[in-house]
Amino acid sequence: MELPFFDARHREYLRRVEQFADSQEFAAATPANVDEGCRGLVRAMGAAGLLRASVPATHGGDTPEIESRGLALAREALAYRHGLADFAFAMQGLGSGAIGLAGSEQLKAEILPRVADGTLIPAFALSEKDAGSDVAAMTCRARRDGDHYIINGEKTWISNGGIADVYTLFARSEDAPGTRGISAFVVYPDDPGFSIAERIDVMAPHPLATLRFSDLRIPATRLLGAPGEGFKLAMRTLDIFRVSVAGAALGFARRAFDEAVAHARNRRMFGGTLADLQLTQGKLGEMAALIDSSALLTYRAAWRRDVQRLSTTREAAMAKLVATENAQAVVDSALQLFGARGLQAGGIMESLYREIRALRIYEGASEVQKLIIARDVLRQ
Numbered sequence: 001m002e003l004p005f006f007d008a009r010h011r012e013y014l015r016r017v018e019q020f021a022d023s024q025e026f027a028a029a030t031p032a033n034v035d036e037g038c039r040g041l042v043r044a045m046g047a048a049g050l051l052r053a054s055v056p057a058t059h060g061g062d063t064p065e066i067e068s069r070g071l072a073l074a075r076e077a078l079a080y081r082h083g084l085a086d087f088a089f090a091m092q093g094l095g096s097g098a099i100g101l102a103g104s105e106q107l108k109a110e111i112l113p114r115v116a117d118g119t120l121i122p123a124f125a126l127s128e129k130d131a132g133s134d135v136a137a138m139t140c141r142a143r144r145d146g147d148h149y150i151i152n153g154e155k156t157w158i159s160n161g162g163i164a165d166v167y168t169l170f171a172r173s174e175d176a177p178g179t180r181g182i183s184a185f186v187v188y189p190d191d192p193g194f195s196i197a198e199r200i201d202v203m204a205p206h207p208l209a210t211l212r213f214s215d216l217r218i219p220a221t222r223l224l225g226a227p228g229e230g231f232k233l234a235m236r237t238l239d240i241f242r243v244s245v246a247g248a249a250l251g252f253a254r255r256a257f258d259e260a261v262a263h264a265r266n267r268r269m270f271g272g273t274l275a276d277l278q279l280t281q282g283k284l285g286e287m288a289a290l291i292d293s294s295a296l297l298t299y300r301a302a303w304r305r306d307v308q309r310l311s312t313t314r315e316a317a318m319a320k321l322v323a324t325e326n327a328q329a330v331v332d333s334a335l336q337l338f339g340a341r342g343l344q345a346g347g348i349m350e351s352l353y354r355e356i357r358a359l360r361i362y363e364g365a366s367e368v369q370k371l372i373i374a375r376d377v378l379r380q
Contacts, residue, residue, distance in 0.1 A: 001014065010073060026082075046118015072246065080255045092118075095164065097241060102233050103186065106221070107222065121160055129154065135231060149218055151185070151213045183224075260334035294322055301315035
């Protein structure tokens with residue numbers, strides 16, 4: 001926090017996040033049941049005022065526009081302590097980000113204040129079975145019918161699926177090829193024709209589902225932005241929140257590193273401690289360098305967007321790629337230092353290993369980030 005990327009306001013916000021994450025309210029909101037845990041965490045974070053970072057000031061936020069630095073810091077602090085808390089925080093912004101960018105004033109007024117106070121849970125419904133990294137392969141269709149749209153198709157791997165109160169849905173509405181025919185809409189789980197086709201369990205537990213739309217009829221006023229502009233809106237949203245994924249990776253890496261250092265200092269071995277061995281010292285030095293390099297890329301990308309107000313497509317991709325890959329290396333090295341104890345089910349190392357492995361795929365796999373970076377380099 002002494003780096004020039006941050007100011008007193010960020011230090012105060014981080015203090016509030018850490019104070020909440022170390023409180024009894026936080027502990028009480030994390031039961032074993034994933035759905036209830038997620039709902040409880042959102043309510044508790046909303047009551048603590050932390051979710052105001054997820055929406056603009058005009059609708060209950062802390063700042064005129066959503067800031068990437070605050071999001072990254074919050075996710076770093078929450079991920080250090082509890083993976084589901086990090087997820088619940090992140091989805092409040094990602095799920096409602098497109099509404100804040102392109103929704104009508106009525107939609108913003110109905111949804112964003114409740115996102116900020118934790119009384120409404122949103123979701124971001126983009127991926128399909130054969131259209132994850134390849135968004136242009138999207139087959140979910142939205143057909144204009146007078147003053148309404150009729151939507152048919154499925155979405156899968158949707159975070160908060162099954163518990164969300166509102167979904168930002170992307171569907172093909174125009175005949176234009178590739179991604180140019182995709183539009184964005186707001187749908188609610190009680191809309192006739194909306195159903196949960198399947199709940200999905202994954203190695204880093206959080207609410208996840210396949211959504212099905214069967215002649216789902218919604219008013220055209222729930223269109224976000226212009227018809228055919230949905231892909232651009234999705235990318236604008238991801239540009240804001242992708243840096244925060246790197247923040248989460250930092251939190252997981254820092255926790256693994258701290259656990260490894262404490263274990264190395266206390267583990268008796270060969271007449272001394274594990275920390276006395278040069279092999280251990282070399283590994284800890286490598287881990288520390290990986291964490292610091294990730295932090296600098298992450299904070300630079302967030303600062304560039306917030307302060308310089310420049311495009312961060314390349315920088316956010318770099319931060320996400322490097323931070324998640326480095327965090328995987330740090331967690332793996334920490335687990336190795338723990339030896340057999342690191343393999344124990346239910347232990348901190350198992351939890352961190354599950355969380356960071358998933359993060360290398362969510363919101364654009366590492367391979368996709370490399371393509372984003374390369375294409376931006378070639379465009380220059």
